[in-house]
Amino acid sequence: xxxxxxxxxxxxxxxxxxxxxxxxxxxxxxxxxxxxxxxxxxxxxxxxxxxxxxxxxxxxxxxxxxxxxxxxxxxxxxxxxxxxxxxxxxxxxxxxxxxxxxxxxxxxxxxxxxxxxxxxxxxxxxxxxxxxxxxxxxxxxxxxxxxxxxxxxxxxxxxxxxxxxxxxxxxxxxx
Numbered sequence: 659x660x661x662x663x664x665x666x667x668x669x670x671x672x673x674x675x676x677x678x679x680x681x682x683x684x685x686x687x688x689x690x691x692x693x694x695x696x697x698x699x700x701x702x703x704x705x706x707x708x709x710x711x712x713x714x715x716x717x718x719x720x721x722x723x724x725x726x727x728x729x730x731x732x733x734x735x736x737x738x739x740x741x742x743x744x745x746x747x748x749x750x751x752x753x754x755x756x757x758x759x760x761x762x763x764x765x766x767x768x769x770x771x772x773x774x775x776x777x778x779x780x781x782x783x784x785x786x787x788x789x790x791x792x793x794x795x796x797x798x799x800x801x802x803x804x805x806x807x808x809x810x811x812x813x814x815x816x817x818x819x820x821x822x823x824x825x826x827x828x829x830x831x832x833x
Contacts, residue, residue: 671776676707678773682714687721697729706738713744724797743768757805795819
């Protein structure tokens with residue numbers, strides 16, 4: 659078993675068939691930048707398939723799920739494939755509550771043994787406060803766009819983040 663580092667860690671493996679990402683512990687906002695960077699690295703390598711393994715994932719926050727949803731949408735636009743596997747009932751509920759079960763290809767059980775000997779830690783990207791706010795804003799705006807029920811949950815946060823970004827960087831053109 660992979661040790662838990664802090665609240666959670668991401669591990670990856672690459673094969674000729676695609677990428678593999680294992681979420682251990684918490685999948686939270688502080689992993690979202692690393693997740694986006696990993697996706698971009700897959701694309702630049704020509705990889706169009708990603709397996710996301712949640713077997714050891716104990717929690718996913720809305721920013722992490724929104725970032726994963728954005729990757730799903732990008733994969734769809736290039737005829738790629740993202741599969742979320744080994745999903746517990748608790749994680750299935752988190753996914754369904756946000757309406758993401760409509761866009762994710764989910765498998766409760768999936769054999770990931772081919773990847774386990776090739777795992778490496780995915781480096782955590784250090785985020786500046788403004789970057790964190792922007793990633794959170796993008797994730798939550800997407801969640802609202804994907805399922806109108808999310809507006810009641812996240813509109814106050816979206817408004818707060820927009821205001822925070824506007825005040826922290828008034829001259830960069832983002833509003």
